[in-house]
Amino acid sequence: MNRQKRKYLWLLPLLIVTLFCACFLIAGTWVITFEVDNEDIHASSHFYKFSVNLEDNQDWKDNKDKLDNIEDVVFTFRLKNNSSSTMTGQVYVSLDSNLNTAADVESTATLILDGISVPANDSLYVDMAHYYDLLQNFDALRDLVKTGVFTAYGIVPNPLEGVLRDAVVIVTISAGL
Amino acid sequence: MRKGRIMRKTFYVGILVLLLFYLPSIASAAKFSIGVFGGMNIPIIQEDVSNGTVFGVKGRAMVMPFLGLEPNFVMSKYGDKDHDVLGQTMTRKGGDITSFGLDAVLGTFGGFSKVRFYGLVGLNSNSLKRDGIPDQTRLGLSFGTGVEFMAMDVLSVEVRARVHNVSLEGGGGRNNVELTGGLNYYFGPK
Numbered sequence: 001m002n003r004q005k006r007k008y009l010w011l012l013p014l015l016i017v018t019l020f021c022a023c024f025l026i027a028g029t030w031v032i033t034f035e036v037d038n039e040d041i042h043a044s045s046h047f048y049k050f051s052v053n054l055e056d057n058q059d060w061k062d063n064k065d066k067l068d069n070i071e072d073v074v075f076t077f078r079l080k081n082n083s084s085s086t087m088t089g090q091v092y093v094s095l096d097s098n099l100n101t102a103a104d105v106e107s108t109a110t111l112i113l114d115g116i117s118v119p120a121n122d123s124l125y126v127d128m129a130h131y132y133d134l135l136q137n138f139d140a141l142r143d144l145v146k147t148g149v150f151t152a153y154g155i156v157p158n159p160l161e162g163v164l165r166d167a168v169v170i171v172t173i174s175a176g177l
Numbered sequence: 178m179r180k181g182r183i184m185r186k187t188f189y190v191g192i193l194v195l196l197l198f199y200l201p202s203i204a205s206a207a208k209f210s211i212g213v214f215g216g217m218n219i220p221i222i223q224e225d226v227s228n229g230t231v232f233g234v235k236g237r238a239m240v241m242p243f244l245g246l247e248p249n250f251v252m253s254k255y256g257d258k259d260h261d262v263l264g265q266t267m268t269r270k271g272g273d274i275t276s277f278g279l280d281a282v283l284g285t286f287g288g289f290s291k292v293r294f295y296g297l298v299g300l301n302s303n304s305l306k307r308d309g310i311p312d313q314t315r316l317g318l319s320f321g322t323g324v325e326f327m328a329m330d331v332l333s334v335e336v337r338a339r340v341h342n343v344s345l346e347g348g349g350g351r352n353n354v355e356l357t358g359g360l361n362y363y364f365g366p367k
Contacts, residue, residue, distance in 0.1 A: 027351075029222065033260070128262075138311065
């Protein structure tokens with residue numbers, strides 16, 4: 001190898017490491033916004049309930065086979081209280097969409113939001129900032145969401161005296177390219 | 178999690194061994210420098226954050242005419258990101274990364290030229306913080322390139338582009354391009 005070529009030999013380790021590091025560039029982070037149709041939110045005497053199927057979302061379908069991680073999950077919604085007393089509530093998430101009573105939900109589902117409070121004859125909009133103040137059990141929530149299909153249950157004292165609407169689930173995923 | 182702790186301990190021990198191994202030659206090397214830098218942190222394929230800022234300090238010890246070692250401390254911020262939720266704009270805070278590590282720089286440091294080109298590769302330990310989700314401490318890799326102009330014998334101006342990859346708990350990673358400008362002060366025998 002002549003002197004000229006040997007002069008640039010020190011570049012070889014740099015090139016090898018650069019190629020190695022480039023392998024780590026083949027990943028990205030996407031935001032999936034799932035809007036729940038108000039007609040799909042069911043109210044009973046026990047709870048509000050809606051199911052989320054991320055398979056309906058094209059970004060999820062495109063990336064689910066390369067999914068590395070659920071980075072973040074956010075629920076936003078509006079809760080209207082038509083009763084004459086303060087409405088307090090919690091939100092649970094479960095893979096089981098057939099839970100029948102509030103007791104079933106509290107014993108088998110995962111609590112994710114606690115401390116919701118809506119004054120009498122008023123409404124509350126839980127936006128992103130407020131959501132993080134209420135959030136519980138984030139790691140368990142992340143594991144549930146990774147399945148792509150789950151059900152959310154909203155427990156309040158008298159669901160039929162209120163209305164849950166405008167629910168949106170925002171999932172941030174990390175996946176390979 | 179145990180694997181992560183073992184990897185972090187291995188990383189720290191590795192840094193210490195490298196420094197102890199090269200300390201005698203660093204002491205007798207031609208020059209070493211300290212510098213500050215700042216600029217833009219640009220996330221690559223990350224829909225949940227936007228451009229932010231990056232600031233840091235670093236040292237450089239030349240262990241061979243074409244090879245230097247740079248311990249560094251870097252603070253990067255992501256910009257906040259707006260999301261359209263049923264017609265309402267909601268803002269998610271971007272978060273930040275605090276990192277310290279060691280880069281190896283390879284380039285044209287010898288000779289009388291006032292302009293020096295180099296490439297760099299490195300390892301770093303990163304602390305990721307973001308409102309509402311648990312903090313993480315993860316290993317990362319960096320690589321990039323830079324140009325340094327010797328304004329005086331003891332002072333240089335530098336611009337660099339550095340790709341910083343940070344692994345994430347559970348898998349995946351975040352990749353950022355750091356475009357920075359900086360100043361370096363040289364001391365030690367010529």
